[in-house]
Amino acid sequence: MSTMDKQLYDYMIANLTAISDKWLTLRDEKRGSIYSLEAGESAEALLREQNRLTNLTVTSILLNDKHLFETNKEEWAREVAESRINSNTSVPEVLGALSKARQTYWSFIEEFAKSKGKEVTSDDLLRWGTSIHLAFDELYIHFSEMYYKIMNSRLAVQQSLIEELSFPIIQLNGTIGVLPLIGNIDTFRGEGFLDYIPAKCVELDVTHLFIDLSGVSEIDTMVVQQINPFMQVLKLLGINSTLTGIRPEIAQTSVQLGLEFSHFDTYNSLQQALSELYPLTLDKNQNK
Template sequence: MDEQNLHLYDYLMSNLSRITDEWIAQRNEELGSIYSKNMSDEIEALLRSQNKMTNETVASALLDESLFRKKKENWALIVAGSRAKSNTPIHEVLDSISKVRSIYWRFVGEYADLHQNLISQKVLIYWSSIIHGAFDQLQSKFAHTYFLIMNKRRSAQQALIEELSSPVIPVTATKGILPLIGDIDTLRAQFLLESIPAKCSKANIEHLYIDLSGVSIIDTMVAQKLYQLTKILSLLGIECLITGIRPEIVQTSVQLRLDFTGVSTFSSLQQALSKHAFELGKELLPM
């Protein structure tokens, strides 16, 4: 059967262009999709190249399993990376692979018709198992690789968002402002707890103004994290001053019996800075 596999392999490899042409011809006019027939010549060239790689990868399963695995890994990295870059939904890719599978199997049938006296039903069933199994593995490997790439991208974006959402802004050589804006959930509060002490130490901050005027809601868990943050900073020798604190935040803190008596509070950041204007004027950072 190895010899028959080799003959089929040679036939498929000699018809790679025909397989790709049929696949390209099936594209629809879907706006915004990389698989749309309205896409540029550059995109079409990319699709042709990657479709050829798909066909070669599947064909290699007829020769050697280890060769197929190696090609499958390389194929998944290239195609999944390309689709992630173009933000192509995973269902569009899987649908595209299914179309390739159908076309591919038609060419296997075409070869079988040309050599029907030499190919038994048993051989066809065997080829069906190999080829459909190869496509199944490609789809599974693609989905897994695509997930890893997108998850890594989301993690990087989330880390950037968290970093930008908790800036410690130095206003003098020893004083800094932490402006908090938007909703603070438990995850963001934990990030503040873990990152702000290090940022303050790195910037040699001795007095930190934590401005809450841009925060709409703080639940009990977040209030506790904020309390822990002031205690950690205090242990590091950093004085905390809370500005823009809302009545509901005070009420939540009282209900939780969180003792903020050692922390100076102000109704606004402007009020806090005005009170310390003399000290700030002497310490302002050089322009």
């Protein structure tokens, strides 16, 4: 690290508050944005704290310590990405704010260079320009990656919750499960049905699944065609399956499509199926 680099580093560290102050003056009055002048004191305090972290991260590159810069960059990207996702701020909006942060940061380097006069050479300016702009470019990239990663993680959790609510498997005992389907089952929901249920049965150690269709008001033709292979998948996994509560219109659709369910157990109602196959289990649940 050269003497002039050290002086610049000390100057930028000493002016962290001033850099953030100047950056905050660039906010506009766009309503509904965390970057808006109308966002309030708490938003301003958060932005000030995070801009300080931005400037600390960029300034650390002057120390020629790659590990330190990478550590700071990781902390910065995670904190800012989580914060912007929580405030429903888009990636383009964040990158726009970062662009203003870059301009503000560089203006302080220009002020430092002017104050030093001829002590700062063209080589110094070229070196600083290369390293500082590279640092900001890396922040752009890593923020976008972190934002995408966190969003995907949250969406996966939400999707899992949707599947659990859409296809609730109720365990009557350790190995008997009931899947009460309610409402309209279209192709989109049917895909989740096929992807989710077999894996969930294995996870819950279900060996016999009762699929109750009595609450289904309408079922997509494509889904009806998948019932047979779906039950075969369960069978290959060692899981017996029984259809109950098939409505007349669904039965008619199955016949019209030439679907054959004779090799699967079907019952008029869930209670009828349980009373015949697991009478003791039904009695225990009714007495609870």
